[in-house]
Amino acid sequence: MTAIAVENLCKRFGKKQALAGVDLTIGKGEMVALIGASGSGKSTLIRHIAGLERGDAGSLIEILGEVQQKDGRYGPKMRELRGNIGVIFQQFNLVARLPVITNVLCGILGRISPWRGTFGFFTRAERIAAIEALGRVGIPEVAWQRASTLSGGQQQRAAIARTLVQRSKILLADEPIASLDPASARRVMDVLADINRSEGMTVLVSLHQVEYARVYCDRTVALRDGKVVYDGPSDALSDSFLTELYGAAYEELVLPQKLPVKGEARPTGTREPVDRPVVGARKKTLQPA
Numbered sequence: 065m066t067a068i069a070v071e072n073l074c075k076r077f078g079k080k081q082a083l084a085g086v087d088l089t090i091g092k093g094e095m096v097a098l099i100g101a102s103g104s105g106k107s108t109l110i111r112h113i114a115g116l117e118r119g120d121a122g123s124l125i126e127i128l129g130e131v132q133q134k135d136g137r138y139g140p141k142m143r144e145l146r147g148n149i150g151v152i153f154q155q156f157n158l159v160a161r162l163p164v165i166t167n168v169l170c171g172i173l174g175r176i177s178p179w180r181g182t183f184g185f186f187t188r189a190e191r192i193a194a195i196e197a198l199g200r201v202g203i204p205e206v207a208w209q210r211a212s213t214l215s216g217g218q219q220q221r222a223a224i225a226r227t228l229v230q231r232s233k234i235l236l237a238d239e240p241i242a243s244l245d246p247a248s249a250r251r252v253m254d255v256l257a258d259i260n261r262s263e264g265m266t267v268l269v270s271l272h273q274v275e276y277a278r279v280y281c282d283r284t285v286a287l288r289d290g291k292v293v294y295d296g297p298s299d300a301l302s303d304s305f306l307t308e309l310y311g312a313a314y315e316e317l318v319l320p321q322k323l324p325v326k327g328e329a330r331p332t333g334t335r336e337p338v339d340r341p342v343v344g345a346r347k348k349t350l351q352p353a
C-alpha cells in the first residue's frame with residue numbers, strides 16, 4: 065500500500081520556483097533518502113508532505129490513501145493525517161527548559177483533550193510509554209533531565225522518541241544529522257533504520273551527504289532545482305553519476321572522507337565496525353559508535 069503519493073507538486077515563492085512538478089510515490093514501510101544540493105527543494109518538499117505548507121494549483125498529495133491536499137487546499141481528513149506523520153528537524157525542536165520526558169509526551173498531545181495537554185496531566189501508562197520510547201532510542205536514563213542538558217545526538221533521539229509516542233506511521237526527517245558529529249549522526253541513522261525495520265514505519269529522510277543514503281536506504285530520490293532528477297537504488301549513485309546529475313555542486317553531496325563500512329579500510333582512530341544483531345538487516349552495517 066502507498067504511504068505517500070505526491071503528484072505534480074509545484075510551489076512558487078515569489079519569483080522562485082521551489083518545486084516544479086514533483087511526482088513521488090513511497091510505499092508503506094520503505095525508508096527513502098532525499099538528497100540534493102542546498103536550495104534544491106528538500107525542505108520544501110518535506111514541509112508539504114507534512115502538511116505544513118500548501119502547494120500551488122494542480123498539486124496533489126495523498127497520505128495513506130487519503131487526500132491531504134489538492135490544488136492548494138487541505139483535504140477533510142487533514143487533522144487525522146497530521147497525527148499519522150511525525151516530523152523531526154535539524155534543530156531538534158525540543159523545549160530546552162522542560163524535562164526530556166515532557167518533551168517526549170508532547171507526542172500524544174494530538175490524541176488527548178486540550179485541558180490535559182495544557183496542564184501536563186499525563187497518565188502513568190503514558191509516562192511509561194514515553195520512557196519505553198526513550199529506551200527504544202537508547203537513552204532511557206535521560207528521561208528526567210532538562211532537554212537543554214542533552215548532546216545534539218541525544219536531543220535528536222529524544223525527538224524520534226516523541227514520534228514513537230505519537231504512534232505516527234510516517235516519519236519525515238528533514239536533515240536530522242546535518243548538525244551532528246559523525247558518531248552521533250550514525251547513531252541517529254541507526255535508530256531511524258531500526259524503527260523502520262522493527263515498527264514498519266515509513267521513513268523519508270533528507271540528507272546532505274549521499275554516503276548515508278547509500279548505507280542506510282535502499283532507495284534515493286535526488287532533487288535538483290525543485291525537480292526529481294533521480295529515483296532509484298542508492299547503490300547506483302556513484303560519484304561519477306552524481307557529477308553527471310549535479311555538475312560542480314556534487315562536491316556538496318559527498319563527505320570528504322568515506323564512511324567506514326565493515327571490511328573496508330578505516331580512517332585512523334576509528335573502531336572496527338561490528339554487526340548489529342538485528343534480524344533482517346537491510347544493508348551494509350556501520351559501527352554503532
Ligand SMILES: Nc1ncnc2c1ncn2[C@@H]1O[C@H](COP(=O)(O)OP(=O)(O)OP(=O)(O)O)[C@@H](O)[C@H]1O
Binds near residue numbers: 081106107
Ligand atoms: N518561505 C520561503 N520563502 C521564499 N523562498 C523560499 C521559502 N522557502 C524556501 N524558499 C526557497 O526555495 C528554494 C528551496 O529551498 P529548500 O529550503 O526547500 O531547499 P533545501 O534543498 O532544503 O536546501 P538546504 O539543503 O540548504 O536546506 C530555495 O531557493 C529557497 O530559498
